[in-house]
Amino acid sequence: PQAVRLEDYTPWSHVVDRVQLTFRLDPRATRVISRLSLEPNPAGPQGRRMFLHGEGLTLIRASIDGRAVTPDLTPDGLYCDVPEGPFTWECEVEIAPEGNTALEGLYMSNGMYCTQCEAEGFRKITYYPDRPDVMAPFDVRVESAMPVLLSNGNPGATGTLADGTPWVEWHDPWPKPSYLFALVAGDLRAHSDRFTTASDRDVALNIWVRPGDEDRCAYAMDALKRSMAWDEQVYGREYDLDVFNIVAVDDFNMGAMENKGLNIFNSKYVLASPQTATDRDYELIEGIIAHEYFHNWTGNRITCRDWFQLCLKEGLTVFRDQQFSGDQRSVPVKRIEDVLQLRARQFREDNGPLAHPVRPSSYIEINNFYTATVYEKGAEVIGMLKLLVGDAQYAEALALYFDRHDGDAATIEDWLAVFEDVTKRDLRQFSRWYTQAGTPRLSVEETFDAGTYTLRFRQRTPPTPGQAEKLPQVIPIAVGLLAPDGSEVVPTTVLEMTQEEQSFSFDGLAARPVPSLLRGFSAPVILDRASDAAERAFLLAHDTDAFNRWEAGRSLAKEVLLRMVGDNAPPSADYLAALDQVLADDTLDPAFRALVLQLPSEDDIAQSLHDNGTTPDPTAIHIARDALAHAQAEALAPKLPALFDAMTRPGPYTPDAEAAGCRALRHIALSLLTRLDGGDRAAQEFDRADNMTEELGALGLLIRAGRGTDPVARFAERWGHDRLVMDKWFQLQVNMAPPEQAVTRAETLAQRPDFDWKNPNKFRALIGGLAANAAGFHDPSGAGYRFVGEWLSRLDKVNPQTTARMTTVFETWPRYDADRQDMIRETLTRIANTPDLSRDTAEMVSRILG
């Protein structure tokens, strides 16, 4: 397959003035009639021939200005001779949604029809210029006996055909690209509400779910209303239609999709009740509802010129949803969580064979570029820009962006030009964040002389696939300085590093200060700084920047762990004493304390070992981490029961951040207690829990403690009817299993009749759950690799997109020893040799193998 290149961009030959679609729904033979008003695009290539995308369509008829035509069909579309001026294209195609297991285009999930068109699914619905820079208003008519028929925009006329089939019409006045098209038809119930916008527009809000799920929508609705109000207050953005519909579906490749006026969600990110959803689920629902809603402006009103510009909408929208969640909950806690995610997913990607720039310059399958780099690093780049230009100029630039580009399909150049115009800065060097892959390494040397303290930084970005040489980036380094007594002598100052090596000095200091570097994680870099445990403990105790307090504790834990893995060193007393202080400090937010107590993941330790030039042994890492957790438990033992009780709040479950923070710290206390009492308290907790956060938390600890058999069975009896809860059950058993049992456990679970592997959530729960058990997945026998490899080969036949995304479990192979590398390469080669492997998976496997 041919790679698509950014440099080859050309506009389409025509402009679409209007789209009229009619759907006659049928599981095996849906008819789609499309009528497009077209005219030549003065900015595009001129000619009397037009290309429309189309895949897997049966063309029934086609006409131009009412006269039948016979286009030339190709595997990916059709060519047709067209008149010189404006004309009307009409065609009718037949498709079979029932057989569409790839979940792209129009498909069926539990008897309901739904669509997923981003990035290139619309071409599986009808022939169309399926590219984001072609924007048009859509009128849609749906004919079906299904009780609820939805599409984008505002509802229009309804009626009944001569044969009794009902029809409804929808009109979306806002020009949109085809990837934002959506249609849903099914037996659905609405949880409804209303919202009045700042300019008094009354908006009907509906969350559509399967009968029986209506009582699990309240939290998503509340999050939606808060998102709508927040976008008005913070970004001055109002909603622009009379209705906003959200539909929950069980079979969905992604988290959710921002189709104009008709968001479609993986049901996992909508449905919640205290009994079935965890605190983490609530937090994700809030964040994803906000994310998709915010796309209405950053993505829909202003969209992307081509898919290379994906970060234009995703980076900005992730940044906005992170801001929102911080405002709704706790800014420092949210920042720590986001950085944890960034390091776990994006740094891992950026330091392996799949590294690519935030704006890639070529792809074979665009679905493979919905990555942590485009999304999360894309959001970091916006955060840096905001830090560099300041809040006021950021606000001005955003106002200009919305004003200048409303209705456009824009580029990163357009975005940066807005900032250049507002701030008069030259952002050419800054734009390297969009084009250079890899995580910059920042090292620092310090000198103190006659009251002047100097920081000398050096930056270096390692080579990544296709990019051997890197140029220096603009790195905003937020710095504060503390005096030896813990007081802050220099408050947060943003240093702007632009050179490969650069020094910054601070004068008039009475004593050598302790630096707090990269406060708030001001840039997505790896900071190498030699410092001793005492200094880290000092920062953990005194830093005024909450992020860096956490970071100090984190690096302390990591250092301890690396020494435990390498030289079997005993856990450091400094570290345990520092934890003891944090734990007892009631002035600290419980959610923050929980984050400080959490140990770095096994994958994180493996990456650090690799960065230091050591080959990680997953088993040794697991043992060391377990030993450190045990040492934590013993050192903190006298305080744990009281902490557990103090964090036990009376009254019914509420999902707010404060209550969730108490539960998080309470769970850590229980987890440590379980290491001392063998699980007695966790067993009591499992019996008395009245919410999923605590029930699942206790179950995981019992599995880890080897006392899972009976509670696992009881949990399945209780929740067997609930798909979303059972996903957690599958995932937890392999994730918390002792490493040597993880693969067998996964094999057994995969045999169960309720392991519905074609459902992406189930597949990810079990297969992804095993991969997340690092020592189990990397079992020296290679059984974990083979198990996952076989399942990926099988799923590829059914659902290429989900398969391709899951191949990333193998992206860390270059870290490991020769035996493991050989076994992983063998697994990947076997996948690569699967007959009729999808383009999606083929591209990923070949990039991972390098």
Ligand code: DPP
């Ligand atoms: N555009 C979706 C999202 O990120 C993913 N397809 O919200």
Ligand code: ZN
């Ligand atoms: Zn998005």
